[in-house]
Amino acid sequence: MAGNQYDCNRNARNPHDIRRMSSDFRARRSGVRYNQRLRVLFIGDIFGSPGRETVRRHLPALLPRYDLVIANGENAAGGFGLTGELAEELFELGVGVITTGNHVWDRKELAAYYRDLPEPAARVLRPANFPPGLPGAGLYQGRTRTGEAYAVLNLQGRVFLPAIDCPFRKADELLQTLPGECHTVVVDFHAEATSEKQAMGWYLDGRVSGVLGTHTHVPTADERILPKGTAFQTDVGMSGPYAGIIGCRPEDVLPRFLTARVGRLNPARDDLRLCGAELETDANGRATAIRRIELKHPGSG
Numbered sequence: 001m002a003g004n005q006y007d008c009n010r011n012a013r014n015p016h017d018i019r020r021m022s023s024d025f026r027a028r029r030s031g032v033r034y035n036q037r038l039r040v041l042f043i044g045d046i047f048g049s050p051g052r053e054t055v056r057r058h059l060p061a062l063l064p065r066y067d068l069v070i071a072n073g074e075n076a077a078g079g080f081g082l083t084g085e086l087a088e089e090l091f092e093l094g095v096g097v098i099t100t101g102n103h104v105w106d107r108k109e110l111a112a113y114y115r116d117l118p119e120p121a122a123r124v125l126r127p128a129n130f131p132p133g134l135p136g137a138g139l140y141q142g143r144t145r146t147g148e149a150y151a152v153l154n155l156q157g158r159v160f161l162p163a164i165d166c167p168f169r170k171a172d173e174l175l176q177t178l179p180g181e182c183h184t185v186v187v188d189f190h191a192e193a194t195s196e197k198q199a200m201g202w203y204l205d206g207r208v209s210g211v212l213g214t215h216t217h218v219p220t221a222d223e224r225i226l227p228k229g230t231a232f233q234t235d236v237g238m239s240g241p242y243a244g245i246i247g248c249r250p251e252d253v254l255p256r257f258l259t260a261r262v263g264r265l266n267p268a269r270d271d272l273r274l275c276g277a278e279l280e281t282d283a284n285g286r287a288t289a290i291r292r293i294e295l296k297h298p299g300s301g
């Protein structure tokens with residue numbers, strides 16, 4: 001899979017310019033050639049080794065159905081962070097682009113991956129609206145096996161999360177950098193508040209193929225196609241152990257609420273599920289279908 005890294009800082013234009021000039025479906029139709037229909041699988045936050053096990057178990061059979069697989073890997077390393085080694089493991093399984101979120105820097109090994117192996121690491125995104133100067137980028141532009149251009153944009157919300165740059169204006173800024181041939185654009189909006197996530201869906205409606213929420217680890221039953229053709233789901237859910245509290249063992253989490261004492265959190269083990277969504281886009285990048293995915297893991301509780 002070939003592609004270029006789009007460094008959000010290097011490509012920044014006027015950050016206050018929020019015009020929608022060249023980034024809606026109609027404008028992008030003037031690109032050099034038309035894309036074919038694309039089928040995209042988006043896998044929600046992969047939580048620890050149980051989450052990686054769900055991907056290993058299910059993805060080989062799913063892979064032939066899709067042109068592109070995107071997965072959020074912010075919790076892949078024991079529930080907290082991601083390493084280059086684990087990113088490579090996900091790439092080997094067929095994941096094309098890895099997105100992340102607020103846990104992206106939990107493991108220091110990821111910064112070394114960006115430094116030492118910049119080409120594969122370009123396919124590991126961190127939220128684009130993080131402060132300037134950090135490793136990595138929040139936008140990746142690539143091509144599918146059949147040569148169709150696509151882009152993946154990773155943004156993080158600001159409600160009940162650290163104060164960072166405006167994700168809405170950052171989306172405007174980066175979408176303007178995409179070439180006309182790039183019709184299919186998928187956004188991972190990593191955010192806590194359902195209102196902020198739905199706001200992003202409506203804000204980008206007609207300008208991207210899909211806005212898919214991550215971070216809460218709880219799938220929402222609101223998948224739909226918005227009026228101008230953008231597929232949306234508030235949160236696609238976690239891929240990992242559901243017999244716990246957002247991925248962790250109840251016996252580790254409950255003391256935090258009962259005594260306010262913070263102890264080590266370990267991944268739960270049972271009721272493994274791969275959760276996500278699948279999208280289909282037409283030749284203009286408009287979503288024609290979105291389906292929720294929840295694949296249970298036989299024998300896992």
Ligand SMILES: [Fe+2]
Pocket residue numbers: 045074075101215216217
């Ligand atoms: Fe997460």
Ligand SMILES: [Fe+2]
Pocket residue numbers: 074101102103190214215216
């Ligand atoms: Fe998160």
